[in-house]
Amino acid sequence: MKHSETTGKPVEKRQETNGPEGAPLIIQDHYEIDYRHSYAQDSPFFVGLSEGRLLGSRCTGCRYMYATPRAHCMECGAPTTWEALPPTGRVHTFTVCYYGGESFLKETPFLLVLVEFDQVNTLFLSRLKGVPLEEVHIGLPIRPQFSDTPTYKVTDVWFEPIDRS
Amino acid sequence: MRPVYMISGGITKFAKAHPEKDFRLMVKEAYDAALQDVPDLSKDMIDGGVGSYFSDHFTRQLKAASMAHDYLGLCPKPSKRVEGGGATGGLCFQSAWEAIASGRMNCCVAYGFETMSRVNTWKGNEFIALASDTNFDFPVGGFYSGYYAMMVNRHMHEFGTTVEQMAMVSVKNHLNALYNPYAQKAKRLTVKQVRESPMVATPLTMEDICTMSDGAAVCILADETIAEQVCDRPVHITGIGSGSDAMRMADRPHGKVPLLPHEQESDYARLKYPGVHSFRGGRMAAKLAYEMAGIRNPLEELSFVELHDAYTSSEIQTYEDLGLCKYGEGGRFIEKGIPFMPGIEYGLPLPDQGRFPVNPSGGLLACGHPVGATGLMQAVFAFWQLQGTIEKHLDSPALQLRDPRRGLIHSHAGTGTYITVSILERT
Structure with missing residues (x-):
């Protein structure tokens, strides 16, 4: 864990309450951490995405x-065993996140x-792109699209409507 | 198994933030409130405790339950922490029940808390979403409201449930809470106001979703001897059940409904279950609890329910899991007015108003949802309801049901991954 330079800096002190006992001292305390995350037995799936295959x-x-x-x-x-999924699917359910x-806030609204x-x-959870929000419906035929610059995350794949992609 | 009784309960006011109190002080307040109602209970009669809080990220203190336990002065008595997402409080309650039922303890304190105000709302949403699969789910959206929104869109598709029916849940629970001084967000709303509040994840608006809270709650459970000795009106816990489902919604099967005694296979001939429209773990929890309590038709044999309405949609879905109505009828159940309180004016046409009150307290939508405290808060409200002490504790008789005999509490985690149901009965 790395503590930033802001650690310990008071950001808010309530003076309106009566006496020192009623005034909580609030400090800003930053922390961040890098994990060494292994996909372990799921690794072939993420390698597959980088090669344009949905397994x-x-x-x-x-x-x-x-x-x-x-x-x-x-x-x-x-x-x-690993087996490729069919080349097309359909929307089983969806939501537009505002x-x-x-x-993820900077990406809103997303589907x-x-x-x-x-x-x-x-089923498989993914993002749907390349379609006006109001045109999405349950049953919409869709197919996967793969990132050309993989980050080895599940977001290396997303879906688009078949007739638009 | 020995009979187990709830003999007292206490709650702090649920609020957006309690910067003047840390989790230890909040738990202490709730504990002292509970002790006040059982003055004959001495500390040497208490055998141990179970602590309940959801997220180490919110607390930024590992083993925080140890600190709550020592603050209550319960060391060196047995202690442990229970964690199970949104159902943490319900699981804690059942863990204390197990301690008494097994004979390991004669009196056990269940205490729970959450301090969610320490980060902003959207970082808080991120913490909560870490309770979804971090390989396959979190990186795609990282947002529980989005997951529940997808579930209810499928419920609407399968059964014709409407956003107006969902909004009625919001109107009911926020208005009930006007008579509950512990609630965080009591107000009078219209269906139109619920729909016009900011959209979060279609079709769920801000008023369809509970808020984050700071708060604590305590339940004291005991065997028959202690219950008779220290409590005028103990409440008998006659049934407990819990269930589970796959962490990833995508992995839920499309099979058959586990039937309750009043249902038939032909009721669901074409339904693929649970899919993502229903909570299989909730049905399992209800089925087990009903079997233990000897309940065959919950709508006829229970007086009220306090259930986990983190979303208006999940209240409707839960009516069905609990068998208060058949799968697919949850929307009409609220539309008819059945789960509203009797004697309160909601500004809605409600032909069957008050037939079977659900969330008299205002539920999570209005009381708030300090996760580790929530399931215990529901137990305390149900306990007061069955004791007939709502007026004493809430300073108003408005939410006191007439002659309630048996109540159900329901606690729910992450899109239905853990769910508990407990049945409480008047003695």
């Missing part, structure tokens, strides 16, 4: 197919979608 997981036991990958099946516990967590694929048992 899901198929169970080697019960054949359940996951749009969002996991190395072991939630249904039967068997290991899964606010967000602090680091979140859960994507459904034929013959796949689960």
Whole structure:
């Protein structure tokens, strides 16, 4: 943890209350941290995105197919294998976010979608771009687009409507 | 298992910020308020405590429950911290129940708190969203309101639920809270005002979503001997249940509804469940709690519910999970006026007003949601309701139901990943 130069600087002192006991002292205390985050068994998915491939997981036991990958099946516990998802999907549900967590505020408004694929048992969360906000609806056919400059985050893929992309 | 009773409860005022009090002092205030109602309970009768707070990021103090425990003067008695997202308080309540039911303790204090004011609202939203999958979900949006908005859009698609029905939940809960001095955000609203407040994530507006809060709550649970010794009107906890679902909404299955005794498979012949429109963990929690308490038809056999309405949409979805109505009928349930309080003027046509009050206290929408305290706050309101001491504690009889016999409290975490249901009965 790194403490910034602002650490310990009083930013607010309430003087309106009676006496020292009633006046809380509030300081600004900055902290930040770098993690060494491993994608571990999910790593092939993120490598796949950097190569323009969207990979899901198929169970080697019960054949359940996951749009969002996991190395072991939630249904039967068997290991899964990597399998490419279909080239197109549809909007299962969506929302337009006008606010967000602090680091996403600059991107608002943005569209979140859960994507459904034929013959796949689960969904995939992504952003939808390249469509007027009022034209989005459940069932809209969409397909993935991949970043040319991968950051090895799940945002290296997003979706666009088929007839516009 | 031994019978378990709630013998007292205390709450601090929930507020946007309590800069003059840290979490220890807030818990102490709630604890002292609870002790005041059971003067014959001495410290040597208390066997231990369970602490409840959600986020180490908000507190910036690991093992904060240890500090609350020592501040209450409970060392060296047993102590631990329980954490389960938004359901932290409900899980804490059930952990204390387990301590008594198992015979490990005869009296246990459940205390919870959250200090969310230490960061700005949007950093706070980021902290909360870290309770979603940080590989696959957080980097895409990092915003719980967005997740719930996607869920209710699918609910609207499946069942025809409307934004006006959701707004009615907001009108009801904010107005109930006008009679609850502990609430953070009591006010009279219209459906139009709810819809015209700033859009957060379509279709949820600011008035569809609870706020962040500072606050604490305490419940004291005991066995029969202590309950009889120190409390005039103890409340019997006759059922507990909890459930779970996959962290990623995307992973939820599309299968069959686990049925309650008053439902039939044919009711849901074409419904793919839970998908992202319903909370499977809530249905599981209700089913287990009803089985323990011997409840076959909740609408007929319960008097009221205090449920986790972090969003107006999740209140409607929860009516269905709890079996107060069938899946798909939650919107009409509120529209008919069933979950409104009797005897309060809401400015809405409500043909079945007051038939089954939900969130008499004002719920999270109006009381606020200091996460670790919330589930315990619901228990305290339900306890006072069943004791018939609402007027004593809230300085108004407006929210006191006539002759309530059995109440349900419901606590809920991250898009339904952990959910608890507990049943409380008058003795």
